[in-house]
Amino acid sequence: MMENFMRLEFSGLSANESFARVAVAAFVSQLDPDLEELTEIKTVVSEAVTNAIIHGYEGQAGNVVVICRIEGQTVEIMIEDQGQGIADIEQARQPLFTSKPELERSGMGFTIMENFMDDIEIKSELGRGTTVRLVKTIRSAQVLGH
Amino acid sequence: MMENFMRLEFSGLSANESFARVAVAAFVSQLDPDLEELTEIKTVVSEAVTNAIIHGYEGQAGNVVVICRIEGQTVEIMIEDQGQGIADIEQARQPLFTSKPELERSGMGFTIMENFMDDIEIKSELGRGTTVRLVKTIRSAQVLGH
Amino acid sequence: MSLQVETQKIGTTLVVRLNGELDHHTAELVRQQVDQELDGDVFKNMIVSMERLEFMDSSGLGVILGRYKKVSQHGGKMALCAVTDSVRKIFELSGVLKILPLYDSEARALTEMGEA
Amino acid sequence: MSLQVETQKIGTTLVVRLNGELDHHTAELVRQQVDQELDGDVFKNMIVSMERLEFMDSSGLGVILGRYKKVSQHGGKMALCAVTDSVRKIFELSGVLKILPLYDSEARALTEMGEA
Ligand SMILES: Nc1ncnc2c1ncn2[C@@H]1O[C@H](COP(=O)(O)OP(=O)(O)O)[C@@H](O)[C@H]1O
């Protein structure tokens, strides 16, 4: 069974959103995901990292951490910030809910994460930060019997 | 002036050599390097990460750390392991010197790093590990006046 | 930059072609370039063509909905065309396809807008 | 896997075509597959064709030099062909081009080996 680990920490700059997607996709590619699975993973990483930058740090300096663990065909991705935190997680998860409509946020970030991954867990503490844990089992390689 | 930072830590598995190259290349791509510069950076990351895995950890478990800092058009890359360390750095830097000829190592890793980067610094302590610091200024974007 | 934004005026319709990756970082580009066109000229309708859009997340959705508000405030219509499967999924999840028509091609969208 | 290794027997020459990325991780593949051919059959010469090799580092150099030793121990010749600029630079730095001829194309290498 394959086991692998990586931890990525970077400045909370919007230029790093694409970098984070590419890095996670390169790490996960050892599980032979198909293009759809890979795009889904890139999308959710983009959502959570963007949230850390916009909502967590609100334009202030701060680092974002992305941790990936592979066990067998399953990848666990954690995205962490030490920013504002979320007051009401229930509300934040509602489709179309956003606290920053003035920034033209769509409020669909968490809904996309829920839909594209098998599992999502959100931990947050006001003033201390937020951790989003996402889990997905890559099925394409299994079908091919790798 | 652009400033950016990332720190990547991962299991010292050979499958992560290509992951490390891709991640660093994605990070550096914000400086608009040309294809040659990007290939040179990928190559030196591959050399240093492979050395950490083969010579540093010698097949034992251990994490490799890659730190990148961008300042203006210059990128600084540090590759660290907490493995064996190098007894004689002078000797290790000689072209074609390798301590593992039985593994068909070519002994060209450090020579390639020296040639592809502007600057190289090696720090090592026996039994504690090795840090290779590589620096390169990306010139292509400057020429175009970005 | 990882996104190119191309705009073309066809009759009273502004065609916006997106090439590359649309996320929070590049959304600003779309906002600026499209709003400059919308504010400077009297367009009625808008078509967003995504044939060469390789990646889009919910920040892309936000910037497109923002333009939709502007266009509809002035009584115009907006349409999307030529999206990839993963981008379509994001539009579907958000319910956007209930208010914005999606066409297979730019030509088809132009016809439907009455520009061809 | 990020490297494909294709082998073909042409006369007494083994042609090895590398497609993808050759590093420490994938070098093992080349070693196994080529040695299996070399040990199982009586080849005299070997051509390594790198037209579709997108990446190579010094681990790739090591595995190629290792095959060169095997081939020359049996009195055979070895040649490289169709390398990209960055791969050529690595061969140049190592001085390998003083002992291994480099040809533009596989066809040319085959002619020089006396196989065409
Ligand atoms: N990392 C975070 N730190 C603080 N608040 C967050 C974070 N992530 C999400 N939120 C809150 O949850 C809300 C919903 O997030 P999301 O569904 O991604 O939509 P959007 O980013 O478009 O607002 C955000 O508007 C914000 O209030």
Ligand SMILES: Nc1ncnc2c1ncn2[C@@H]1O[C@H](COP(=O)(O)OP(=O)(O)O)[C@@H](O)[C@H]1O
């Ligand atoms: N991270 C490291 N830890 C311990 N020893 C190292 C490390 N990197 C390099 N060395 C030593 O330096 C030598 C030369 O390295 P290099 O030029 O990359 O050639 P090669 O990897 O082919 O042996 C190695 O053979 C090894 O003895």
